[in-house]
Amino acid sequence: MGNDRSLRRVIKSKNTVLIAILAAVVLMFYLLNSNYLSGDNLRGVMQSMSITGIMAVGAACLLIGGGIDLATSMEALFGGVLCGLLIKAGIPWPLSVLLTLAAGGLIGGAVAYLVAHLGMMPFIASIALSNVIRGVNLVMTNAQNVPVPTEGFWVLGSSNVLNIIPTPFVIMLILLVIYGLVLHKTQFGRNIYLIGGNQFAARLSGLSPKKIRTILYVNNGVLAAFSGIVVASRMHSASPSSLSDSQMDAITAAILGGVSFMGGSGGMGGCLIGILLLNFFNNGLNVLSLESHWQTIAQGALLIAALTMDYFNEKSREKSLKAGAALKQ
Amino acid sequence: MEQYLEFTGIGKAYPGVQALRDISFRCDGGEVLALLGENGAGKSTLLKILSGDTRPDEGGIIIDGRPQQFSAPYDAIKAGVSVIYQERQLVPAMSVMENIFLGEQPKTSLGTIDKKALRQSTQDIIDKFGLPIRPDELAGRLSVAYQQMVEIMKAYRRNSKIIAFDEPTAPLADAEIAILFDLIRRLKEEGRIVLYVSHRLSEIFRITDKIAVLKDGRFVKYLTTSRTNEQELIQAMVGRDIGDTYANLRRNDKLGDVLLEVCNLETEYLRDVSFTLRRGEVLGLAGLVGAGRTEVARAIFGADAILGGEIRFEGEAIDFSEPKDAIEAGIALCPEDRKDQGLVLWRSIRENITMPVLGRIRKGLFLDRAAEEHLAEEAIAKYAIRTPSINKIVRELSGGNQQKVILGRWTNSKMTTKLLILDEPTKGIDVGTKAEVYQMICDFAGEGFGVIFISSELTEVINVSDRIIVMRNGRVTGDVTRREATEESVLALAMTD
Ligand SMILES: Nc1ncnc2c1ncn2[C@@H]1O[C@H](COP(=O)(O)OP(=O)(O)OP(=O)(O)O)[C@@H](O)[C@H]1O
Numbered sequence: 001m002g003n004d005r006s007l008r009r010v011i012k013s014k015n016t017v018l019i020a021i022l023a024a025v026v027l028m029f030y031l032l033n034s035n036y037l038s039g040d041n042l043r044g045v046m047q048s049m050s051i052t053g054i055m056a057v058g059a060a061c062l063l064i065g066g067g068i069d070l071a072t073s074m075e076a077l078f079g080g081v082l083c084g085l086l087i088k089a090g091i092p093w094p095l096s097v098l099l100t101l102a103a104g105g106l107i108g109g110a111v112a113y114l115v116a117h118l119g120m121m122p123f124i125a126s127i128a129l130s131n132v133i134r135g136v137n138l139v140m141t142n143a144q145n146v147p148v149p150t151e152g153f154w155v156l157g158s159s160n161v162l163n164i165i166p167t168p169f170v171i172m173l174i175l176l177v178i179y180g181l182v183l184h185k186t187q188f189g190r191n192i193y194l195i196g197g198n199q200f201a202a203r204l205s206g207l208s209p210k211k212i213r214t215i216l217y218v219n220n221g222v223l224a225a226f227s228g229i230v231v232a233s234r235m236h237s238a239s240p241s242s243l244s245d246s247q248m249d250a251i252t253a254a255i256l257g258g259v260s261f262m263g264g265s266g267g268m269g270g271c272l273i274g275i276l277l278l279n280f281f282n283n284g285l286n287v288l289s290l291e292s293h294w295q296t297i298a299q300g301a302l303l304i305a306a307l308t309m310d311y312f313n314e315k316s317r318e319k320s321l322k323a324g325a326a327l328k329q
Numbered sequence: 330m331e332q333y334l335e336f337t338g339i340g341k342a343y344p345g346v347q348a349l350r351d352i353s354f355r356c357d358g359g360e361v362l363a364l365l366g367e368n369g370a371g372k373s374t375l376l377k378i379l380s381g382d383t384r385p386d387e388g389g390i391i392i393d394g395r396p397q398q399f400s401a402p403y404d405a406i407k408a409g410v411s412v413i414y415q416e417r418q419l420v421p422a423m424s425v426m427e428n429i430f431l432g433e434q435p436k437t438s439l440g441t442i443d444k445k446a447l448r449q450s451t452q453d454i455i456d457k458f459g460l461p462i463r464p465d466e467l468a469g470r471l472s473v474a475y476q477q478m479v480e481i482m483k484a485y486r487r488n489s490k491i492i493a494f495d496e497p498t499a500p501l502a503d504a505e506i507a508i509l510f511d512l513i514r515r516l517k518e519e520g521r522i523v524l525y526v527s528h529r530l531s532e533i534f535r536i537t538d539k540i541a542v543l544k545d546g547r548f549v550k551y552l553t554t555s556r557t558n559e560q561e562l563i564q565a566m567v568g569r570d571i572g573d574t575y576a577n578l579r580r581n582d583k584l585g586d587v588l589l590e591v592c593n594l595e596t597e598y599l600r601d602v603s604f605t606l607r608r609g610e611v612l613g614l615a616g617l618v619g620a621g622r623t624e625v626a627r628a629i630f631g632a633d634a635i636l637g638g639e640i641r642f643e644g645e646a647i648d649f650s651e652p653k654d655a656i657e658a659g660i661a662l663c664p665e666d667r668k669d670q671g672l673v674l675w676r677s678i679r680e681n682i683t684m685p686v687l688g689r690i691r692k693g694l695f696l697d698r699a700a701e702e703h704l705a706e707e708a709i710a711k712y713a714i715r716t717p718s719i720n721k722i723v724r725e726l727s728g729g730n731q732q733k734v735i736l737g738r739w740t741n742s743k744m745t746t747k748l749l750i751l752d753e754p755t756k757g758i759d760v761g762t763k764a765e766v767y768q769m770i771c772d773f774a775g776e777g778f779g780v781i782f783i784s785s786e787l788t789e790v791i792n793v794s795d796r797i798i799v800m801r802n803g804r805v806t807g808d809v810t811r812r813e814a815t816e817e818s819v820l821a822l823a824m825t826d
């Protein structure tokens with residue numbers, strides 16, 4: 001069908017715009033500081049982006065399904081701390097990792113319970129829970145870092161694939177591919193789009209919005225905990241309070257990548273671009289050694305830009321479709 | 330000065346469709362002009378251009394001899410145009426008077442809103458129309474019909490000389506339609522220009538003076554209502570003669586055993602509802618808007634909780650907690666409200682059609698894309714959905730075509746439905762396709778399944794159903810066969826307590 005192609009082209013063209021912006025950002029910082037694209041710096045960006053990236057995968061799925069969890073980065077810190085403590089208590093590290101992932105899932109389930117079953121507003125429920133988790137993290141650790149001297153454990157965060165690409169980055173890519181397949185090819189993935197698009201219609205069509213959304217919250221908790229584990233593995237120590245100023249990073253990355261704040265649209269391709277964009281931007285500010293307060297301002301501005309883009313995206317889908325058809329003719 | 334509205338050479342393209350092409354015609358003050366055409370013919374698009382909501386690619390609008398340039402709805406309102414869409418535009422959390430005077434509320438000398446003047450002016454307008462509405466009532470609390478009246482009063486207050494209605498009667502019951510028509514006649518007597526879109530031909534003959542027929546985005550015919558008839562209109566609209574819809578229906582007369590038995594059903598809205606449906610039967614549910622017909626459907630389908638009584642399906646008592654279980658048992662409900670309950674507007678036709686049967690079109694872990702596309706193509710052919718592609722986003726279809734997508738979903742060939750419940754299935758659908766829908770209903774019953782057919786259009790329920798249950802205020806007030814039923818008798822049952 002002729003129109004299929006034009007539709008695909010539009011989707012591509014949306015990502016094309018994002019890629020162009022990404023290229024512009026990278027070029028700009030490169031011109032400002034030629035070290036920006038050095039191998040060492042690139043590996044650094046890959047390292048740090050995989051942390052937000054792994055979280056962004058869960059956050060994006062959740063957003064598509066019409067949910068949101070503002071406690072995600074607290075869940076990540078919790079994951080790192082818990083895993084560190086378990087290893088310190090003598091539990092073999094692979095088992096500690098699994099237990100921590102399960103605990104992350106439980107926290108996600110708690111958010112789901114408040115939101116999907118008790119009907120609380122996701123923003124409020126997850127912010128409240130975020131404070132609880134922050135407190136728990138500090139109590140568990142006495143507000144001290146938890147060193148993790150187990151060398152085996154370091155492999156998740158500190159090793160390289162083929163001696164050059166950071167392992168976490170590869171893990172992130174694999175996750176993006178798997179979740180991309182799930183979203184676009186499977187029934188469960190389709191269900192996520194449908195409940196995010198109109199949960200009432202979805203329920204009347206035999207879907208279970210509550211159940212699906214619960215799974216998405218649990219999944220988000222597991223991935224958050226995993227990203228915290230990766231940080232701990234890379235730092236060889238778990239901190240109860242770092243990362244917290246990147247509270248919104250995962251969500252920002254997803255929305256930058258075209259996942260709609262309103263639910264029902266977006267995908268992993270865009271999500272990857274969003275992750276790249278956010279991290280190259282943040283890293284660029286670092287490389288310029290801008291004062292950190294200014295960095296905070298710039299990051300806030302980027303989030304606003306992302307939300308604005310989302311707004312225009314919703315409104316202008318009609319327009320972009322038209323552009324797509326015009327291209328074809 | 331002479332009042333008139335003229336469209337000159339209007340053209341408008343959307344991706345893959347030329348929605349309007351060189352539309353030119355004129356409408357005079359004191360006239361009601363019907364805009365007629367099949368689903369997707371371009372009627373709503375023309376009204377959106379008139380209201381400044383959409384800009385035409387070509388052509389323009391002339392009002393009283395002056396060419397107009399509307400770049401936003403505000404310009405159109407200033408030029409004296411009000412368009413009343415099918416979806417209400419009122420602010421539900423505001424009172425009637427605030428809605429009517431939205432943006433132009435009378436001020437006191439201190440600059441605050443002069444509530445007293447506001448209330449008085451609103452009451453004056455309400456009295457003029459003779460309606461039982463209070464100025465302080467919240468708009469969201471009013472019935473759909475009265476909300477529409479408030480919109481008309483708003484247009485009246487703005488002193489709009491052009492008032493257009495897009496399928497205003499779709500959500501209304503007959504009594505309410507009578508009130509609406511009185512209002513329209515009043516507007517006409519005052520010399521205003523009224524544009525009227527509807528798929529119900531009987532209304533066109535009741536209320537309009539002139540008829541402009543659109544087909545595939547073109548202007549094909551201009552007629553004077555008093556000098557034409559239904560055949561000629563249908564011929565112009567559809568391009569062929571479809572004959573007498575009801576007489577031509579191939580019905581099923583072989584009834585089987587009892588398929589569904591509803592005994593003393595009670596829910597939040599229903600009291601003591603009982604009826605039976607046999608295999609091969611089309612059971613109509615008639616009643617005024619709010620009589621509880623939709624609630625009966627939702628209770629059977631597991632969408633609302635059952636508080637008392639029993640429902641037996643194929644001899645077994647059922648009480649589904651989720652629609653999912655009902656679908657698995659072989660019950661399908663095509664819901665009434667297409668925007669809220671029916672469609673996922675931002676997703677494609679294909680995705681909307683396969684929603685309830687995704688589990689049946691899997692190939693291993695993945696969805697079978699080819700099977701999915703096949704189902705969508707089938708529905709498009711079956712209901713003549715006008716679209717350039719199965720991947721078009723449903724939001725961009727015309728109203729009637731959206732309705733056809735929902736029908737296509739609930740009657741797709743992967744469904745294993747034994748009881749099909751259709752709640753206002755022909756809402757906004759054109760005459761040609763209506764006949765197809767009626768035939769689909771009869772054929773479905775003919776295969777030994779059951780159909781519950783809910784409709785507010787009396788003629789249609791009475792003529793398509795084998796038996797008609799009449800409801801009022803959550804109770805059953807009548808149970809008549811097609812042979813016994815007349816519009817008067819059913820209406821009487823729908824209004825008696
Ligand atoms: N926003 C849009 N984007 C793309 N196509 C559109 C859009 N709005 C309308 N169309 C297309 O324009 C054509 C005319 O639509 P329109 O809504 O005017 O039909 P209509 O005559 O009002 O039909 P109905 O009787 O079903 O309401 C249709 O083919 C429709 O798909």
Ligand SMILES: [Mg+2]
Nearest residue numbers: 372373727728
């Ligand atoms: Mg329309």
